[in-house]
Amino acid sequence: MILPSRAACRPQLFVPSSRLQSANGRRQLTNNGFFRVSEEVREALNSKKPVVALETTIYTHGFPYPDNVALASLLESVVRTNGGVPATIGILDGVARVGMDPEELIKLASSAGKATTLKLSRRDLSYVGGLRLTGKLFNGGTTIAGTMLLAQLAGIKIFGTGGLGGVHRGAESSMDISADLTELGRTPVTVVSSGCKSFLDIPRTLEYLETEGVGVGTFADGRQGSVDFPAFWSRDSGVKSPTTIADEIEAAAIIYAQHSLQIQSGLLFANPVPVEAAIPKEEMDFVIAEALRQADASKASGKDNTPFVLNKIKELTKGKSIPANRALIESNVKRASVIARELAILEAKQSDAQGQTSSYFTPSVSNLANPVQQQMSDAFLSTSQSSSAPDTPASSIVEPRVGAEVVVAGALAVDFSCDYAPFAKSADHIEPLPHTSNPAVINQSLGGVAHNIAKAAHLLGARVQLHSAVGDDFSGNAALSQLQGEGMSTTGIEVLPAPARTAQYVAVNNVNKDLTLAMADMSILETIPKATISELALSLFEGSSARPSIFVADANWSSANLHTWLQAARHPSTTTIFEPVSTAKATRIFPPASSSSKPTINVFPRPLADIITPNTYELSALHDFAHQASHFEHADWFPVIDALGIPPTGLRVPLAITTTSEIVDQGIPQQAIKLLPFFPTIATKLGPQGVLMVKLLEADAPELHDDAERQYVLARNMGGHKKIGGLYVRLFPPERILSPEEVVSVNGIGDTFCGALAVGLMGGARVQHVIDFAQRAASLSLKSKESVSPELRTLKEEVVKLRR
Missing domain, CATH: 3.40.1790.10 (Indigoidine synthase domain)
Structure with a gap:
């Protein structure tokens, strides 16, 4: 059987009326x-x-x-x-x-x-x-x-390895046959390997596997027609594979059928060594012949034969066999992982179609028609399974999965929260003392701004994809493990080799749990080349048929990479949100002050970001930077401000009425208004005072004609500007201010707010209709020892209402 080498659609899944007992006969210990x-x-x-x-x-x-x-x-x-x-x-x-x-x-x-x-x-x-x-x-x-x-x-059910054992040359007299082959004949596990080592008897190995009832197929990797069974270091062996498999989707379908039929033997999927690491067959044939000749001369037989031959091959290839070995093992394990992911999707669909509750799993899209697209998709695109309706018919079809609704790019870090806990005799001290050791309660958790935003959105029921990077270290492995423990996909997390270090964040809080000092090592994101981010961003936004509704970027990226993400995400169907992170990093959204370039003021439809969510300090930092960099003197800046229709007498009185005199005295709404040409919606977090939203209205904005909204429209464009309609300013006080005793941690409340805001906006709601919901979500995290409260799950019904 030769299967087509083009990328296949996910197979139709026919579900019988009674539950498939695919595990029957399989021992579980x-x-x-x-x-x-x-x-x-x-x-x-x-x-x-x-x-x-x-x-x-x-x-x-x-x-x-x-x-x-x-x-x-x-x-x-x-x-x-x-x-x-x-x-x-x-x-x-x-x-x-x-x-x-x-x-x-x-x-x-x-x-x-x-x-x-x-x-x-x-x-x-x-x-x-x-x-x-x-x-x-x-x-x-x-x-x-x-x-x-x-x-x-x-x-x-799935096992990724290097090379399979096989029938040794001369086995007709020595009976030297690897136990791997007989195990495949009696154990229902799928093995992904690069064939078997080419010094073995490959034709007899395939014959033996056929006798044992083992299904054998080789991945086509875009090749047409029948392909060779690989020979470990070489992609070709001169022996045709019994079957050809187009991609991981087909492989998963075969495994699913195997277990559904309760066939108690294994499957062997041969994955050729990557092209760039392969050693040509002609070269390996010469090396192997010489290695075998020396083994015979040295009388290396039995269990000593394979180690001897491998060592000689290493010598004769001048070490080239070692990197080839590493490359093929890594490639096989990756392929096994993608197959396992696709198999999980099929099994989840079976459970859903039968009305069972399947566990949450967010696999990634596999567009396998193009090897480059495959690699990008494996790492950076995501979808999630969709639940079948209660009346799903017995013959159910697996539809292509839709993409993530919310994509978040930024920091994934290991967080340390240090809460100052003074001794009884110094209980009047609120802040930890400098230049000395302070008693504290220290907790470790998985954090990072982007992670917290993504986790909040995930808990609120959105399909989320997080894009970040960790180091190839213990902290990175722990972070990936915990991320999966939270039920979130890791397909968008790049693992970078040393000297890259997994990001870490240390927060020192006072007695009231308010932040006193924070130290962050987020350099891992800043060291990724711009070209890499460009390629990844393009694969996510231009290579995906389903664009996300919301894209959120935090300021932990370098300025160049941050702009790359935001530019790639800009689209009429995608709302971009920028979370400034800190006063030091917030200004990365602008070109550097030393740059001769100025930000393009083109508010509709391409601002620097559609929405930003700073606190008051970050807002001031953005304003001061723009002022010092002369961005307020840009030729296009004043026409936008002028088009808002601000009266000559100014807005101090209307602002004080709409917000508070204290906020106006601090200059908060004034600073936000000056930044509107760059960010048409600014939601400034004011702590106990709530959230101040300042919004640049488009010419056809419904707020201009809504009686309930008119009190917040403080200026209107009367000059007939084609794009700008006016200015909207509104203060959203919190529903309730928590007492100090209720506050457990402040470290993740801003991130929770941003994640909840993103989820609320997915259905097309206006920002002002979502802010109260986002503040309720943030208050749950304020009362939680975790940066993002698990109690956010209780707000899912509110999300549904926001989408109506």
Whole structure:
């Protein structure tokens, strides 16, 4: 069977009237003294998230320490970045582990080369487990066969690895056949590998797999017609693959059918080594012939044959086989992750079609017609499953998933909140003392402005995609894990190698939980090249058929990258929101003061951002910067201000009536009005005083004719300007000011406000109709120990009302 190599639509899913028992006959083992599944993997399997098994022989018998630790971290990050949960499988102290934390991985990897660290296949698992009872403790890396078995016992269906074992040359007399092949014949786990090593007998390997009833297919990668089964370091082997698979969508459909039919054998999906890392077949044929000749001369046979040949291949290729090995492993794990993601979608659709409640999962769009688009889509585009109606017919069709409603780009950080807690004798001190150590209550959580905004939108029921970056370090891995624990997709999170560091934010709060001092290391976003962001932004906004309703950017990006994001997002169907973050970073929205360029004042339809959400300090910073940079002297600035229709007597009295004399004395509305040519809607957060909204009205704005809104229209354009209609100013006091005892943390309230504002605007509501809702959401976070309160879920019904 040759399947088409073009990108396929997601398959139709035919759901029978009775529930498919795809798990029948598959053994599920609970944790015991010999077998342990990590909490993260258990949770992922229970909530039907995509899980990918990873082997450990490559760490214990393939790469030296600490290179093996770096590889393990990389492969787990690849799984997380592509929307899956990694389940690294190995043996520690005689116990089979499915899913390892960083400390366990380091312990196993650092034991490489020791006599007590073994290479373990199916036959060896009971040996190391049993000897544990006698006090003999072994560590071990599991082979493909051993990993498949343990993955099946845990309920994992997909496994990404390097190369498969096979039938050795001369096996007709030696009977040297890898246990990997027989395991595939009896264990219903799908293996994604780069074929088998080319010094094996590939034709006989495929014949043996056919005898064992193993389905074998090779990814076409855009190639037409039948393709070769790959030969590990080379994309071609001279042996045609039994079947061709167009993409991950088709692969997931095959796996789904396999388990639905309760076929108790595995599948082998061959993923050719990436083109840029491949070694030509002709070159490898010569190298392998020489390596095998030397193995025969040295009488290296049995279990010593493969290590000897591999070492000779490394020598004869002058080390080229090592980077090829790394590249193909990473590529296979990525492909396995995308397949797992697509399989999770099919399984979720089955549950939805049968009226069952499927767990929340936000996979990413896979546009696989073009390899470059595929890579971009895997990393940066998202969609979510849509629930079927109660009357879904038995024959249900999987429709293409729609894109994210809210896209947020900015900081994902590990947050430390330090609340000053003075001793009883110094209880009259409100602020921590400088130049000394202060007693405090310190909490650690996942934060970052963009993360908090995205989390708030997610809790309020929006389909959200977060775009950020973490370092390839423990903090980064922890952040990705926790992000998935929050039910949010990680497909938009880039994992950057050292020296990039995962962002961290430290907030020092006084006794009243008000911020005294904050320190932020967000340099990871500032070091990403502009060209990279341009490519990613284009893939998100121009490469997607469904644009987001709302795009939010925080100021943690460099000025160039911030402008790249906002320019790419601008579209009549997308509202752009800018969160200034801090006084130091807020001004990145403008060109630098040293630049000869000035911001283009073209309010309709392309301002710098449609909406900004500063606090009073950030508003002042924006105003002062614009003044010092002479932006208020721009040739296009005054015509916009003049078109607002502000009377010669000014607006002090109307502003004082609409807001308060105190706010006017501080110059807050005046500063906002001067900034309107750059940001036509400014929602300034005033703390206990509420939110001040200053808005530049378009010529056809409904506020100009609405009796309920007229009191807030403080000036009207009487000069017939084609685009500008007037000025809208309104103060939104909070529904209730919380007492100091109710305030738990202030660290995430501004971000919560912004996230709730974004969700409220998705259905086309006017900003003034959403601000009260956003303030209620912020008050929930004010009363929560978490930066974004989980109680936001209780406001989902209000979101529905805002959309009506």
